[in-house]
Amino acid sequence: MSFNATLRALALAPVLGLPAATAFAGDYALTIDPVRVETADFSRMGVGFNGSTEPTVLRFQEGEEVTIRVTNNLSEQSSVHWHGIILPPDQDGVPGISFPGIKPGETFTYRFPIEQAGTYWFHSHSHFQEPDGAYGAIVIEPTTREPYRYDRDYVVQVADAHPHRGERIWRNLKASPDYYNREQRTLMDLLSDASEKGLGTALADRAAWGDMRMMPTDVEDVQGFTPVLNGKDTAGNWTGVFEPGQRVRLRLINSSAMTFFDVRIPGLKMTVVAADGLDVQPVTVDELRLAVAETYDVIVRPTRAEAYPILFESMGRTAMVRGTLAPEGQVGAAPEVPPLRPSPLLTMADMGMMHGMDHGDMVHGNMGGGDMGGGSMAGMDHAGHVMPDGSTMAGAAHDENASSAAEKAMGDMTDGMAAGGGAGHVMPDGSTMAGDAHAGHAMPAGGHVMPDGTTMAGAAHASDPFYAPGSGLTPTAADGGKFLSYADLKAAAPLFPDREATREVELRLTGNMERYIWSINGVKYEDAPPLRLQYGERVRFKFVNETMMTHPMHLHGMWTILDTGSGQYDPIKHTVSIAPGTTVYTETEVDAPGEWAFHCHLSYHMAGGMFRKVIVEGGPRASAAPAAPAHSHSHGG
Amino acid sequence: MTVLTSARGLAAALLLASAAPALAAGAHGGHGASPAGMAGGTPARTVEIVLDDTFYEPESVDVAPGETIRFRIRNAGALAHEFGIGTMAMHEAHQAEMQMLADHGVLKPTGMDMAAAKAMQASMGHGMHDMSNTVLVAPGKTAELVWTFPAHMGEPVEFACGVPGHAGAGMVGMFHAPGH
Numbered sequence: 001m002s003f004n005a006t007l008r009a010l011a012l013a014p015v016l017g018l019p020a021a022t023a024f025a026g027d028y029a030l031t032i033d034p035v036r037v038e039t040a041d042f043s044r045m046g047v048g049f050n051g052s053t054e055p056t057v058l059r060f061q062e063g064e065e066v067t068i069r070v071t072n073n074l075s076e077q078s079s080v081h082w083h084g085i086i087l088p089p090d091q092d093g094v095p096g097i098s099f100p101g102i103k104p105g106e107t108f109t110y111r112f113p114i115e116q117a118g119t120y121w122f123h124s125h126s127h128f129q130e131p132d133g134a135y136g137a138i139v140i141e142p143t144t145r146e147p148y149r150y151d152r153d154y155v156v157q158v159a160d161a162h163p164h165r166g167e168r169i170w171r172n173l174k175a176s177p178d179y180y181n182r183e184q185r186t187l188m189d190l191l192s193d194a195s196e197k198g199l200g201t202a203l204a205d206r207a208a209w210g211d212m213r214m215m216p217t218d219v220e221d222v223q224g225f226t227p228v229l230n231g232k233d234t235a236g237n238w239t240g241v242f243e244p245g246q247r248v249r250l251r252l253i254n255s256s257a258m259t260f261f262d263v264r265i266p267g268l269k270m271t272v273v274a275a276d277g278l279d280v281q282p283v284t285v286d287e288l289r290l291a292v293a294e295t296y297d298v299i300v301r302p303t304r305a306e307a308y309p310i311l312f313e314s315m316g317r318t319a320m321v322r323g324t325l326a327p328e329g330q331v332g333a334a335p336e337v338p339p340l341r342p343s344p345l346l347t348m349a350d351m352g353m354m355h356g357m358d359h360g361d362m363v364h365g366n367m368g369g370g371d372m373g374g375g376s377m378a379g380m381d382h383a384g385h386v387m388p389d390g391s392t393m394a395g396a397a398h399d400e401n402a403s404s405a406a407e408k409a410m411g412d413m414t415d416g417m418a419a420g421g422g423a424g425h426v427m428p429d430g431s432t433m434a435g436d437a438h439a440g441h442a443m444p445a446g447g448h449v450m451p452d453g454t455t456m457a458g459a460a461h462a463s464d465p466f467y468a469p470g471s472g473l474t475p476t477a478a479d480g481g482k483f484l485s486y487a488d489l490k491a492a493a494p495l496f497p498d499r500e501a502t503r504e505v506e507l508r509l510t511g512n513m514e515r516y517i518w519s520i521n522g523v524k525y526e527d528a529p530p531l532r533l534q535y536g537e538r539v540r541f542k543f544v545n546e547t548m549m550t551h552p553m554h555l556h557g558m559w560t561i562l563d564t565g566s567g568q569y570d571p572i573k574h575t576v577s578i579a580p581g582t583t584v585y586t587e588t589e590v591d592a593p594g595e596w597a598f599h600c601h602l603s604y605h606m607a608g609g610m611f612r613k614v615i616v617e618g619g620p621r622a623s624a625a626p627a628a629p630a631h632s633h634s635h636g637g
Numbered sequence: 638m639t640v641l642t643s644a645r646g647l648a649a650a651l652l653l654a655s656a657a658p659a660l661a662a663g664a665h666g667g668h669g670a671s672p673a674g675m676a677g678g679t680p681a682r683t684v685e686i687v688l689d690d691t692f693y694e695p696e697s698v699d700v701a702p703g704e705t706i707r708f709r710i711r712n713a714g715a716l717a718h719e720f721g722i723g724t725m726a727m728h729e730a731h732q733a734e735m736q737m738l739a740d741h742g743v744l745k746p747t748g749m750d751m752a753a754a755k756a757m758q759a760s761m762g763h764g765m766h767d768m769s770n771t772v773l774v775a776p777g778k779t780a781e782l783v784w785t786f787p788a789h790m791g792e793p794v795e796f797a798c799g800v801p802g803h804a805g806a807g808m809v810g811m812f813h814a815p816g817h
Contacts, residue, residue: 147689148692149692149807247807271806272802281802282801
C-alpha cells in the first residue's frame with residue numbers, strides 16, 4: 001500500500017508553514033484503515049492508522065497551530081480523539097458530543113493550537129475501533145528547555161491486542177460477563193480455602209462474593225489477550241538502542257482497551273519525570289503501574305553493555321510482553337522473560353463494603369506512607385471483614401448505619417484484627433497470611449522499620465494510600481525496592497493557583513456485573529442527564545468506587561488535579577485510576593466552555609454506561625472559540 | 638555572597654542536637670581524601686555553576702589533575718538542589734541518605750526542615766554523615782565549594798544532586814581531565 005506509506009511519511013514529516021516568531025503551522029494527514037493484526041497467538045483484521053499496526057507518532061511543537069486531515073477508510077463511522085490535549089470542544093473528536101463523526105470515505109480536518117508539551121496519544125472514539133487497534137502517540141516538544149536530560153527518546157506504547165474484535169467481545173460480555181475470565185475459583189480452591197480459613201469462613205466469603213455478583217478473581221474481566229509494545233508482541237521484540245552510560249527517555253503510554261500493566265526493567269531504576277504529559281518532580285522507582293490511558297515518561301541509564309528486558313506484566317498477571325533495550329551491536333538480543341507472578345486475589349477490602357465510611361482520611365492523611373503498622377487503616381479494614389465467628393458484617397455497603405458500625409468495629413478491634421481479619425487477608429503475592437499474623441507487620445518484601453516505629457517510605461509499597469487497606473491489588477515491586485504510588489507524584493510547575501474548591505460533586509462508580517452494566521451514581525449514560533458545570537468554578541470531584549474493578553476516569557477538555565495531599569504540588573493529570581473500595585478526590589478548574597465527555601477509559605465499561613456528558617455553562621461562548629475549521633465532510637446527522 | 642543552607646550545616650546542626658556520637662563511622666568524601674579529591678585548598682580559579690530544575694549549566698567541567706577550584710554555585714530554580722563532587726559510588730551512597738531525609742520529612746522541596754531534622758536525629762540516635770563534598774543550595778541562593786582534585790584521577794569524578802530523583806532525571810555532570 002504505497003499510498004499509505006506516503007501518507008505516513010507525511011504525518012511524520014510535517015510540512016511547516018513560515019515559522020513566525022511565536023507560532024507556526026504544521027499540516028498533517030492521517031488515514032484510518034482496515035489492517036491485519038498478527039501476533040504469535042492469532043491473526044485477525046483490525047484497525048490501524050496510516051495502514052499500519054505500528055502506532056503512528058505525531059510530533060508537534062508547543063505553540064504550533066496544527067491542521068490534521070483525517071480520512072476514514074473504514075466502512076463505518078470513525079473519529080479521532082486527541083487524548084489529554086487541551087483544545088476547543090468542536091475539535092475533541094467524540095461523535096455525538098464534539099461533532100457528528102467522520103463518515104466512511106470522508107475526510108475531516110481538525111485544526112487547533114498546541115498549548116502544552118509532553119507525551120500524549122490519540123485514538124478513535126467510535127465503536128470498538130480503539131480496542132481493534134486505532135491508536136497512536138503524540139509527542140510535543142516544549143518551547144523551553146525540558147527539566148531533565150536524555151540522549152535517546154523512545155515512545156513505548158502498550159496495548160492488549162485480543163484475538164476477538166471489540167464488537168464480538170462486547171456481545172460476549174453482555175451475554176455472559178465472565179466469558180473472558182479464565183481465573184475462576186474452583187471447588188478445589190474452596191476446599192483449599194476451607195483448610196486454611198475453616199469451612200465456615202470460606203463459605204461466608206463465598207456468600208459475600210456472590211452477593212456482589214463478583215469473584216475474587218475479577219481483576220481483569222477481559223483476559224486472553226496478547227500484549228504488544230509499539231504493535232509488536234514478545235516474539236516481535238520491540239528494541240530501543242543505547243550506548244552504555246546514555247540516558248534513555250521512555251514515553252510509556254497505555255492504549256489498552258481493558259488492561260493495566262506493571263512496568264519494570266530488571267537491573268535499571270526508572271526516574272519518573274512526567275505523568276500524563278506534565279512534568280513532575282522526579283521520583284526514582286523500580287516499578288510502576290500504568291493504568292489504561294495514562295502516560296508516564298521515565299529516564300533510565302543503562303551503564304553496562306548488555307541487553308535489558310522491558311517488561312509489561314498485566315495487573316491480573318494473565319499476560320506479559322517483553323521489549324528490549326539493547327546496546328549498539330546487540331540489536332536482536334532477546335533477554336529472558338521471567339514467569340508471571342501469581343495472580344492477585346481481590347480481598348474483602350476491595351469489595352466496597354465500607355462506603356459508609358469516610359475514606360478521605362485514608363487518602364489525605366499520612367501521604368508519605370509513614371505509619372503502616374498502626375491501627376487506623378488496619379482497623380478500617382475490619383469493616384468489611386469476616387468476624388472470628390465466621391459471620392459477616394451485615395450490609396455495610398448501602399446501610400446508613402454502616403459508618404457507625406464500622407467505626408465501632410474499628411474502635412473495638414484495632415489491635416485484635418489478626419484474630420478475625422487475618423483470615424481474609426490475601427497478600428499481593430497471592431499467599432494468604434497466617435491467622436496470627438499482624439497485618440501491619442507482615443508486609444512482604446524488604447524495607448525497614450525505623451527505631452521510632454515508623455516505616456520508611458521505601459518499604460511502604462504494600463500500603464499505598466490509593467488502594468483500600470488490605471486490598472489484594474496493592475502492588476509491590478517484583479525485584480524489591482520502590483513501586484510508584486500516586487502519592488509520590490508532585491507537579492513540577494503547578495498550572496493553577498492553589499485555591500479552595502467552590503463546590504463538591506460526588507460520583508459513585510457503580511455497576512451490575514451480572515448484566516455487565518456500568519454506571520455512575522447507579523445510572524448509566526443513556527438514562528443520565530448531563531453533568532452541568534459553571535465556567536469559572538473549581539469543582540471538587542469525590543469518586544467513590546463501589547465496584548470491585550479499577551476504573552481509570554478520564555475528563556475531556558480540562559485538566560484533573562489529583563488530590564494527593566501535596567497542596568500546590570498536587571499532580572495534574574488527564575486520567576485518574578480509582579481502585580476498588582477507595583474514595584479519591586480530584587479538582588478541576590472549569591475553564592473550557594462547551595460539551596465534553598467524562599468516562600471510564602476501559603472500553604467495555606464505557607460502552608456499558610460508565611460515561612457522562614459534561615456541559616460547561618457560561619464563560620466565553622463556545623461558538624466563539626478559535627476559527628471554525630473547514631469541514632470537508634457534510635454534516636448529515 | 639551568602640552561603641545558605643548547606644548539607645555541611647545540617648550535619649553540624651544534627652551533631653549539636655544530640656550527644657554527638659562520632660560521625661566518622663560512615664564518613665565518605667569527608668575531611669580526608671577520597672577517590673574524588675578533598676575539600677579545601679587554595680583555588681587558582683573560580684568556576685560558575687548554575688543549578689536549575691532539574692539540570693546543571695554547564696554539564697561538564699574540564700579540570701587538571703591536582704587542581705584546586707572554587708565553585709560558585711547559584712540556584713536559579715524553584716527547588717532545592719545540591720552540588721556534590723564524588724565518584725558514582727559516593728553519589729549513590731549519598732543519594733540513599735537523602736532519600737531517608739526525604740522520607741522523614743527533613744528534606745522538603747525547597748530545603749531542609751531543621752525541626753524535622755532534630756526529630757529524626759532524636760529518634761534515630763545518629764546524625765548525618767559529614768558531607769563536605771556537597772552543598773545544598775536553596776532556590777535563589779548562592780554558595781561556594783572549594784575542592785582539590787586528586788593528582789591521579791583514576792575513577793571518573795562526577796558532580797551530582799542528591800535530592801531524590803534529581804540525579805536520575807539527569808542532574809549529573811562530568812569532570813573531564815584531558816589526557817586522563
